[in-house]
Amino acid sequence: xxxxxxxxxxxxxxxxxxxxxxxxxxxxxxxxxxxxxxxxxxxxxxxxxxxxxxxxxxxxxxxxxxxxxxxxxxxxxxxxxxxxxxxxxxxxxxxxxxxxxxxxxxxxxxxxxxxxxxxxxxxxxxxxxxxxxxxxxxxxxxxxxxxxxxxxxxxxxxxxxxxxxxxxxxxxxxxxxxxxxxxxxxxxxxxxxxxxxxxxxxxxxxxxxxxxxxxxxxxxxxxxxxxxxxxxxxxxxxxxxxxxxxxxxxxxxxxxxxxxxxxxxxxxxxxxxxxxxxxxxxxxxxxxxxxxxxxxxxxxxxxxxxxxxxxxxxxxxxxxxx
Amino acid sequence: xxxxxxxxxxxxxxxxxxxxxxxxxxxxxxxxxxxxxxxxxxxxxxxxxxxxxxxxxxxxxxxxxxxxxxxxxxxxxxxxxxxxxxxxxxxxxxxxxxxxxxxxxxxxxxxxxxxxxxxxxxxxxxxxxxxxxxxxxxxxxxxxxxxxxxxxxxxxxxxxxxxxxxxxxxxxxxxxxxxxxxxxxxxxxxxxxxxxxxxxxxxxxxxxxxxxxxxxxxxxxxxxxxxxxxxxxxxxxxxxxxxxxxxxxxxxxxxxxxxxxxxxxxxxxxxxxxxxxxxxxxxxxxxxxxxxxxxxxxxxxxxxxxxxxxxxxxxxxxxxxxxxx
Numbered sequence: 001x002x003x004x005x006x007x008x009x010x011x012x013x014x015x016x017x018x019x020x021x022x023x024x025x026x027x028x029x030x031x032x033x034x035x036x037x038x039x040x041x042x043x044x045x046x047x048x049x050x051x052x053x054x055x056x057x058x059x060x061x062x063x064x065x066x067x068x069x070x071x072x073x074x075x076x077x078x079x080x081x082x083x084x085x086x087x088x089x090x091x092x093x094x095x096x097x098x099x100x101x102x103x104x105x106x107x108x109x110x111x112x113x114x115x116x117x118x119x120x121x122x123x124x125x126x127x128x129x130x131x132x133x134x135x136x137x138x139x140x141x142x143x144x145x146x147x148x149x150x151x152x153x154x155x156x157x158x159x160x161x162x163x164x165x166x167x168x169x170x171x172x173x174x175x176x177x178x179x180x181x182x183x184x185x186x187x188x189x190x191x192x193x194x195x196x197x198x199x200x201x202x203x204x205x206x207x208x209x210x211x212x213x214x215x216x217x218x219x220x221x222x223x224x225x226x227x228x229x230x231x232x233x234x235x236x237x238x239x240x241x242x243x244x245x246x247x248x249x250x251x252x253x254x255x256x257x258x259x260x261x262x263x264x265x266x267x268x269x270x271x272x273x274x275x276x277x278x279x280x281x282x283x284x285x286x287x288x289x290x291x292x293x294x295x296x297x298x299x300x301x302x303x304x305x306x307x308x309x310x311x312x313x314x315x316x317x318x319x320x321x322x
Numbered sequence: 323x324x325x326x327x328x329x330x331x332x333x334x335x336x337x338x339x340x341x342x343x344x345x346x347x348x349x350x351x352x353x354x355x356x357x358x359x360x361x362x363x364x365x366x367x368x369x370x371x372x373x374x375x376x377x378x379x380x381x382x383x384x385x386x387x388x389x390x391x392x393x394x395x396x397x398x399x400x401x402x403x404x405x406x407x408x409x410x411x412x413x414x415x416x417x418x419x420x421x422x423x424x425x426x427x428x429x430x431x432x433x434x435x436x437x438x439x440x441x442x443x444x445x446x447x448x449x450x451x452x453x454x455x456x457x458x459x460x461x462x463x464x465x466x467x468x469x470x471x472x473x474x475x476x477x478x479x480x481x482x483x484x485x486x487x488x489x490x491x492x493x494x495x496x497x498x499x500x501x502x503x504x505x506x507x508x509x510x511x512x513x514x515x516x517x518x519x520x521x522x523x524x525x526x527x528x529x530x531x532x533x534x535x536x537x538x539x540x541x542x543x544x545x546x547x548x549x550x551x552x553x554x555x556x557x558x559x560x561x562x563x564x565x566x567x568x569x570x571x572x573x574x575x576x577x578x579x580x581x582x583x584x585x586x587x588x589x590x591x592x593x594x595x596x597x598x599x600x601x602x603x604x605x606x607x608x609x610x611x612x613x614x615x616x617x618x619x620x621x622x623x624x625x626x627x628x629x630x631x632x633x634x635x636x637x638x639x640x641x642x643x644x645x646x647x
Binding site: 106 | 416417421422428430436440446451457458476480483484487640644
């Protein structure tokens with residue numbers, strides 16, 4: 001069935017609300033407005049105000065209330081309008097949700113879903129264009145997932161709802177209107193996926209950078225370089241095996257990550273490869289990340305700051321000495 | 323303020339509660355000196371009337387959320403003193419397997435949700451527990467303890483608003499001991515009447531003498547019945563004082579010695595024991611028996627903690643995430 005990324009998320013939300021009475025949705029403007037990205041348009045009429053809860057602009061307490069409701073036996077899906085606003089709630093996510101199980105000696109589960117839009121590319125300027133997934137992926141106790149395909153947008157939410165722990169879902173806003181034929185969307189939350197097999201170099205990426213990596217691979221194919229594209233899908237726990245396996249086949253690697261380079265997830269991926277299979281590499285690895293600058297408003301400056309298809313192509317050429 | 327009539331059926335249990343907490347914590351301070359207990363240790367000594375008065379009024383189906391100064395709350399919620407002491411020793415028989423320590427006591431079976439040490443962080447948790455109960459129709463109240471320091475946090479204001487907006491069954495209990503660590507209330511709040519803040523969120527608010535366990539109990543009963551009948555939250559300020567420093571690292575330079583001494587004259591244990599004695603409800607032998615029982619319980623708890631094992635290091639990573647133990 002042909003559907004957009006947005007329709008896929010909506011279908012997953014509706015399915016969850018329909019099939020599990022413990023599930024409810026809360027967040028800013030999820031009810032009467034229909035969701036800042038129209039994810040829950042019409043849900044208020046369909047499921048009622050008890051289960052589609054508009055919240056005040058109080059990220060700390062409504063995310064915290066979601067954590068409390070999860071501990072109390074419900075399956076809250078909390079929508080934070082954008083990743084930038086999640087910083088107002090990061091105390092509850094990091095100091096409470098992530099720690100509660102271990103700190104209590106295993107007495108409490110926190111099965112809360114926290115969804116948010118992430119990423120740049122729409123001229124929303126410095127305070128609405130962050131990529132901070134890696135901050136959360138740093139924290140034990142959290143599961144961090146980044147659906148990059150429509151099938152994953154459809155399948156990862158039900159998989160997340162089956163988890164006993166807090167799951168953070170980062171939806172890159174540039175993906176929302178992408179469409180694909182989706183027939184089988186069943187998926188796990190443990191494995192990376194090879195989105196394009198190749199033999200000459202591995203492009204490791206996730207989220208909003210996947211379409212750019214695939215476009216770069218097509219451009220490289222035309223020039224005779226056969227690049228493999230690996231979609232991480234899950235940032236915590238990382239599928240280190242799949243990353244190393246790909247690099248052992250291709251011996252060359254470029255990591256594409258819309259986060260800033262310093263302290264990036266891309267750095268973690270390459271550090272892991274250095275530990276696992278340094279001597280399988282035939283060239284120094286490269287990272288294509290966002291420039292170390294607050295994302296500017298002007299279109300040409302924003303484009304210059306973000307990973308581009310051209311930059312990915314160039315990086316792969318470099319590792320291939322082509 | 324007119325003192326409530328004391329009766330033995332309530333007064334003696336409240337006194338017993340306070341004595342158990344006091345003697346346990348005095349032993350903890352001693353064990354800290356002996357390096358048996360490490361990390362932060364925040365003593366509740368002086369404030370025992372708050373936990374005893376509130377928790378005697380709370381039912382087994384209700385939820386309790388506390389702070390990092392929560393030894394008394396855990397004990398009076400029913401967590402065995404053995405498990406609390408073992409936790410402070412860091413032993414696997416502790417109420418959090420030795421992973422939490424003094425600040426993170428938990429007991430799911432008694433609906434005791436901790437034990438959180440980020441000031442104000444328990445309030446959103448309490449709102450969520452209240453929301454879960456409201457949505458599932460479970461008749462229970464979530465009682466959330468926090469201190470005067472927490473009222474400066476955004477979490478306080480956001481949570482009070484949310485609980486009142488959604489009419490959730492939460493009793494917010496502010497143990498106002500006048501100091502946020504070393505900063506006096508008047509140094510951090512433009513409005514020092516905390517009930518005014520609660521009233522601004524459209525919820526019933528009461529201020530009570532937190533050195534009087536009977537008064538605390540009576541106010542809690544009233545607040546809880548209001549919540550159970552009306553559904554919405556309530557706020558209770560308990561005006562109290564800690565006799566000891568903030569933690570074992572605190573040289574207590576910010577309080578006047580005379581102020582501390584004046585509050586010590588209001589010791590809630592001495593006050594209640596005196597009233598029971600004057601009313602002829604507890605004689606010297608009766609009091610001595612309570613003391614002896616508390617001492618024996620403490621000795622037992624220490625022996626249990628000493629004899630307990632450490633969690634094996636190969637279980638370090640167990641329960642970071644869910645899965646079979």
